[in-house]
Amino acid sequence: MIDYKVIPPPPDLKDVISHFWVGTWDAQSQQGNSMYYIVASSLMEITFAFKDHHHRPELLFSTVQGQANQPAQFSVEGYSQLLGVSLYAHAVPGLFNIPAAELNNQFLTLNTFLGHEGDILAERIALAKTTLERIGILANYFKSLLYKRQDKDQRIVKAIEYIRQQRGNAKVAELCKEFNLSQKQFERRFRDFSGFNPKMYARIVRFETAVNNYSGSGNLTELAYNSGYYDQAHFIHDMQAFTGFSPRDFFKLSEG
Numbered sequence: 001m002i003d004y005k006v007i008p009p010p011p012d013l014k015d016v017i018s019h020f021w022v023g024t025w026d027a028q029s030q031q032g033n034s035m036y037y038i039v040a041s042s043l044m045e046i047t048f049a050f051k052d053h054h055h056r057p058e059l060l061f062s063t064v065q066g067q068a069n070q071p072a073q074f075s076v077e078g079y080s081q082l083l084g085v086s087l088y089a090h091a092v093p094g095l096f097n098i099p100a101a102e103l104n105n106q107f108l109t110l111n112t113f114l115g116h117e118g119d120i121l122a123e124r125i126a127l128a129k130t131t132l133e134r135i136g137i138l139a140n141y142f143k144s145l146l147y148k149r150q151d152k153d154q155r156i157v158k159a160i161e162y163i164r165q166q167r168g169n170a171k172v173a174e175l176c177k178e179f180n181l182s183q184k185q186f187e188r189r190f191r192d193f194s195g196f197n198p199k200m201y202a203r204i205v206r207f208e209t210a211v212n213n214y215s216g217s218g219n220l221t222e223l224a225y226n227s228g229y230y231d232q233a234h235f236i237h238d239m240q241a242f243t244g245f246s247p248r249d250f251f252k253l254s255e256g
Contacts, residue, residue: 006021017086022083062125094149104195160190
């Protein structure tokens with residue numbers, strides 16, 4: 001059974017960071033996890049994996065996962081705890097000076113993505129004694145990046161935020177008109193800041209809404225409608241496309 005906790009970012013990072021998160025498994029009752037699962041996500045994540053070494057977490061590896069519209073599985077060294085920071089894709093161009101789309105469906109080592117800077121960050125995380133100290137290190141790192149941040153496309157960022165607020169239920173034509181852009185301009189600029197075209201991004205956000213709304217009750221029809229799906233068939237299709245599992249099998253993963 002996984003113990004999953006979400007920690008909000010400090011106020012000055014709320015526009016770039018969605019949340020920090022920690023997932024812990026009972027290392028005494030089961031072996032370390034040797035498979036890393038990826039499902040569709042509108043967020044970019046930097047993750048640190050630990051194993052319980054004499055009751056002190058030992059850093060095994062650190063990864064960068066780009067926003068994704070397809071599932072994947074990777075064989076990794078057994079871990080019992082994950083610490084992650086989930087960033088909005090629209091923050092990627094300003095923080096890292098690359099289009100968000102360059103990270104689509106990417107699974108990289110922190111060193112590959114950040115170079116020597118990634119090695120320094122991983123070492124500081126490894127030496128930290130508590131989870132709160134590690135989160136503080138990450139928060140300070142992203143605060144330092146804000147000072148070097150490039151100007152962002154305010155209209156597109158507002159469009160992305162609107163789609164998230166509407167849980168993926170927004171019409172592209174209306175957004176183009178609202179922001180006074182042709183559909184071609186809108187879709188090109190939207191992709192630079194979200195990684196995907198507007199329709200795909202909205203589908204992923206709607207899928208994330210369903211995952212976050214799941215309460216364990218097992219009523220998938222009600223979950224589908226409450227998450228903005230027209231019917232259960234569309235919900236099942238997206239779950240299979242974005243996770244590689246049926247809804248019931250996917251939700252069982254968090255129970256095992």
